[in-house]
């Protein structure tokens with residue numbers, strides 16, 4: 001029969017009390033996501049006169065480790081290998097890209113940055129709206145959404161998602 005009516009301001013006070021706890025949980029999600037995030041990789045040429053123009057254009061291109069570089073196609077590959085304007089390579093000399101001319105005698109390498117994505121994952125400050133506490137864990141940067149959920153390149157080349165944000169959240173949820 002009796003009905004509990006919170007004193008004015010009580011729910012807001014409670015929200016403020018639990019906010020640091022919610023933020024600690026969000027911070028744990030951030031730490032797990034950082035641990036699970038793929039590295040980024042950068043296309044590096046020999047930077048001499050022999051680098052083919054399609055790879056000169058690729059110099060410095062940086063993508064998440066589970067994704068592909070986007071390289072200008074060579075005419076021979078377009079004509080004989082059915083490639084479009086772009087060729088999608090996991091790494092230099094990647095045969096799965098179906099290129100032949102564009103990988104022949106290539107001397108390019110990649111430079112990996114293990115923290116390339118992790119360093120851009122952050123936990124925000126708690127936002128209290130009435131009796132609700134929200135803390136956002138976010139990942140920013142080029143292609144982070146594709147790195148998380150995956151993508152499909154022309155030619156049906158599938159890149160699986162790394163699901164580092166979703167898996168990070170699931171791990172923390174399973175602890176509770």
Ligand SMILES: [Zn+2]
Nearest residue numbers: 055106107108
């Ligand atoms: Zn090359």
